[in-house]
Amino acid sequence: MSKMTSHKTVLVTGANRGMGLGYVRHYLREGWIVIATIRPHASAEELLWLRTDHPQLLRVSELDQADETSIIRWQHDAAARGYQFDLVICNAGVSLPTAFGEWSAELFDRHWRANVVGPALLAQAVAPRMRPGAVLANVSSGMGSVTLNIGAEGPLDAYAVTKAALNMLTRRLAEKLRAAGITVVAINPGWVRTAMGGPDAPAAVDEAIGQITRTLRDVGLKNSGSFLSATGEVLPW
Numbered sequence: 227m228s229k230m231t232s233h234k235t236v237l238v239t240g241a242n243r244g245m246g247l248g249y250v251r252h253y254l255r256e257g258w259i260v261i262a263t264i265r266p267h268a269s270a271e272e273l274l275w276l277r278t279d280h281p282q283l284l285r286v287s288e289l290d291q292a293d294e295t296s297i298i299r300w301q302h303d304a305a306a307r308g309y310q311f312d313l314v315i316c317n318a319g320v321s322l323p324t325a326f327g328e329w330s331a332e333l334f335d336r337h338w339r340a341n342v343v344g345p346a347l348l349a350q351a352v353a354p355r356m357r358p359g360a361v362l363a364n365v366s367s368g369m370g371s372v373t374l375n376i377g378a379e380g381p382l383d384a385y386a387v388t389k390a391a392l393n394m395l396t397r398r399l400a401e402k403l404r405a406a407g408i409t410v411v412a413i414n415p416g417w418v419r420t421a422m423g424g425p426d427a428p429a430a431v432d433e434a435i436g437q438i439t440r441t442l443r444d445v446g447l448k449n450s451g452s453f454l455s456a457t458g459e460v461l462p463w
């Protein structure tokens with residue numbers, strides 16, 4: 227454990243692919259200790275290769291953000307290992323495009339659990355393990371802006387509704403954690419080429435990660451409770 231205290235430590239959820247894997251690569255390059263979480267049974271070959279290359283810096287643990295028991299189990303494990311975080315990137319999310327007319331309770335439940343309940347319970351689990359000056363970034367979406375109401379004719383309604391709720395969660399957490407010196411922001415990565423963003427998205431993962439990590443490096447309590455673009459502009463709720 228003594229080695230761990232000399233490095234900055236970041237937690238990344240949904241770390242096996244897409245932007246989650248991008249954050250892992252970035253912070254390993256920067257020499258941080260990276261606690262990368264994946265769902266049980268997730269396909270995670272690239273992440274496990276990275277662990278082979280960085281056995282001292284990269285820890286991989288299981289966390290299903292949609293499962294309260296899994297979050298509690300992870301919380302106990304984090305306490306047992308004495309983790310202290312400088313940065314938490316609540317990145318995991320689901321998006322299940324579904325046309326109006328095909329909506330179901332299950333569709334909304336699945337988004338709600340993964341995109342809202344999970345981030346809420348994870349924040350509660352991890353807050354006591356965050357150092358003063360740490361940052362909690364909830365990865366939101368432009369679709370979560372009520373003002374912009376992007377793509378309202380399209381099939382991402384449950385996704386948009388839950389990202390709007392995640393934005394409200396961010397504002398509430400910002401006030402709860404301000405006294406502990408913890409900054410909480412919602413961040414919109416922009417449209418990025420991942421499984422979720424699809425092949426037509428304009429930004430590559432590395433480009434988005436470069437922007438977001440610069441923004442996260444520069445945020446502090448004065449920004450707590452804001453909704454930011456990848457490059458740090460304040461977005462409308």
Ligand SMILES: NC(=O)c1ccc[n+]([C@@H]2O[C@H](COP(=O)([O-])OP(=O)(O)OC[C@H]3O[C@@H](n4cnc5c(N)ncnc54)[C@H](OP(=O)(O)O)[C@@H]3O)[C@@H](O)[C@H]2O)c1
Pocket residue numbers: 239240241242243244245246264265268269289290291292293316317318319320321340365366367368414415416417418419420421422423424427
């Ligand atoms: N790509 C875009 O254009 C875009 C735009 C705006 C916002 N975002 C947001 O950016 C974040 C990352 O998106 P991405 O594009 O990198 O998506 P992605 O490539 O589809 O990856 C999603 C990640 O989330 C994980 N995940 C899903 N449900 C989970 C759960 N219940 N517990 C733990 N992990 C879970 C996935 O794990 P499995 O492999 O196990 O499924 C995967 O690692 C998301 O929050 C997304 O909403 C993306």
